[in-house]
Structures are given as C-alpha cells and as structure tokens.
Amino acid sequence: MSAPNVIVLGAGLAGLGFARHWPGCRVFEADGEPGGHARSHEFGGAWFDRGAHICHSQDEAWLKLVGAATPLHEMAKSTVLNHKAGRWFAYPVQNHLFDLPKADREAALADFLAAQEKYRGREPKNYEEWCRFQYGDYLLENFYRLYTAKYWHVPMAELATDWLGGRLLPSQVANIVAGAQGPAEEKQAVFRTFRYPCRGGFFAMLAPLAEGVDLRLNKRAVRVDAQKRIVAFADGGEESFDSLVSTIPLPELVGMIPDAPADVRAAAAKLRALRQICVNVVVGRENLSPANWFYVYDPEIDVSRVSFPFSLSGERNGRTAIQAEIFLPQAARPDESALLEKALADLGRLLKFPASAILAAEIRAYPLSYVVSDLARGPAVRHVRDWLRGRGIETTGLFGAWEYVWSDRAFAGGRALAQALREPRP
C-alpha cells in the first residue's frame, strides 16, 4: 500500500511541527517565508516581532531543539510594569498593592479579603465572575474591567475562563496581603525568566525548524473540495490529498469549502479574534524605561502593551526600540496614520522623550492575533472540527484549533497530530 498523500496548509510553527514528524508531506504557505505569527522583521536598525514574543518555555526538548540556533539573551528576572493615571506599579497589580495610593490599596485589600470569604468554593461561570471571586470588586472594576475593554473588546461576562492558565496567577492570599504591606519582589510571575535571541528577533531561534521541510511558498489556498479531496490555490494550481492538515484560520478554511453546511458555517462565524496593530519606534535615547514590557490601563490611550526589543535581546547601543501594541475587534479598520500619530504622542508622554528624538517609526496591522475565548468558542470549534475530520481534514495550531497556544505548544500540537494520524484508529 502506498503512503497516504498528506498535505499541510500553513508554514507557521504548527505546520512545521507536523511536517517535521511526517516525512514526505508538502507544506503550502501563502506567504513568501515560513514562520507565520512568530516571524520577525528589521526596521530602523532594530528587530520587531508581531507583538511581544519571548521564550519562557520550560519544555526541555523544545529548548534543546531551538536553543542552539543563535546566541540567546537569558533574562533571569524580568521587569514588568503597569501604568494607570500617571502612576507606575508592578505587574500583576494584585501582588503589588503597596504601589497604589493608600486609599486604593486599602479598598483593594478589603474587597480582596471579603471576596475570599464570600465566594469561597464557588465556580465562576465567566471571566467577570472569575475576577470577582479571585480578586474582589475593587480590582475587578478599577483594573481588570478597564483592561478587558481595551484588549478584548468584549464584555467580561461573555468571556470564558479556559484561557487563563499561564496568564493571570491564581490568587495567593498570603502574597497579596504581603504585597499590600510593603514593596514585594515578584517571584511568581509567569514570565519571571525568559530567553530571547541576541540578534534577529524572536524568529532567529526558530528559523532552523523550517530546514529540510518540503515548503511550497507563495501558495495561498483558496478553495477546498472536501468530497473530491482537492485544494485549489490562488495561482491556479491544484493538489489532491488523502489527508489535509490545516493550520490556517478555521473560519477562512470553512469559507473555502463551497459545500460546508449552514450549521458549520454558522459555527465558524461565531469565532472571534483581535486585529493587532503594532507601532514600532526607534528613539535616539537609551534606558527610557526599566521595564522589559508594560501594560497600559488608561482608557484614553489606545496602546495596551509596550515592549522594548533591545531590553529583550540585551543589546545596548544608545537607542531604545519600542513596540506598542493596540488590539481592536477583527472587523475594525482604523485610520492608521491617526493611530500612529496618537501612539507616538502617548509614548512620548509616558516615556518622556520629545518627538525630535524619534529616529524611525512605522505602523503595521495584522488581521489576526489573539483568538477571543468567549463562551461560544469551545462548542463552535468542536462542531467545525468534527465536521472537517469526517472529510479527512485535521486542523491544529493557534488559528487551526482556534485556541491560544504559545509557540512551543503550537509546534507540539503539529507533532502530536502527526503521531495521532500515524496510529491506527480504534
């Protein structure tokens, strides 16, 4: 029996993870380069990623695989800050209440302690309840609700809690109480230590993963005939398959299948994601912030997260590279030049540099970044993927499984799928 003809759509980390564990498969990628959302580019003498990317993986096998590609800057203790109303305080806010004005600190602590009593043992039904039960009303209303509005653009009660692992820390009463009594060293943050390439941006450590993979670049899939098992590409080419592994966005894939039934289309239409805008800036001054990155709670500032690429790579050169990220609903089409101008003015005010010190600035929009983990996501994704699976189409990766995963997990998801397809089905 000849080997099944398996083709892969997308050469991001999930596609590469699959391909490296399925010898003989071909990977069709719409772009002219592999790497997907983990790619980096050079601008104004600095490397920028598609939003702040760091390697905080604890997966030994992954670190062995990617750790030798390029010299890495090892950050033993990250500095992560928050900004609100002209005040800087350490991240995450609940562990550093001492940094807040006395009245806020006391209100936050009182509400936090009351919540521990009031909601003990209760299971939160959504993100709003999760925050209320974990942190109490003051932190919910004055921090988490503000940030959710800027970042997710979805009411908190519509968000699920399945995305929280590895992001917010489960509340630890003793730490929070201690953090309200005096300055606290951050010991438990998820990103306390990380690695980042000294040169070339985040993708410098991942680029070798594409070596040896049968890559077909500039091949954008536009139609999938799920019955005849044929993929058509924008350049007019076609490929048949026994199994199709797709890492491209699930709604896009369903849209390419003319005979996808209405219920599957309806489920795919429920999937929401964020449009991401990155403002990349190089300023001719050093040390504009002690932070590796910081979060901005102020509603009047569009920017949600700001990172400093030279601080990630450990480079000192008399300049500061800044990446400011703005997250919008996927359908938003903002005036980008106005957004850039406002972001530069806001950054200048926050970081205290004059416009004349800006050496280079650009704005880049990415149509998809974080998937929105709302309450509809899980059932809708299962419905779509079950239907696809029945037609020889498996999906994996950040947008293929429509579930947030870090880069190491995206690659591991591709690898796990290759292993699962190899095993005989029960």
Ligand SMILES: Cc1cc2nc3c(=O)[nH]c(=O)nc-3n(C[C@H](O)[C@H](O)[C@H](O)COP(=O)(O)OP(=O)(O)OC[C@H]3O[C@@H](n4cnc5c(N)ncnc54)[C@H](O)[C@@H]3O)c2cc1C
């Ligand atoms: C804002 C942000 C910050 C992040 N920060 C970190 C971090 O700090 N650390 C970390 O480890 N991870 C981070 N991640 C996660 C990491 O970027 C992803 O897990 C990983 O890049 C996802 O890889 P993927 O292959 O699943 O998806 P993708 O990278 O999206 O790959 C899919 C590929 O499919 C291609 N494609 C799309 N449509 C078609 C088509 N029609 N035909 C053919 N090809 C197509 C795309 O061009 C792309 O190359 C972050 C993610 C985001 C969004």
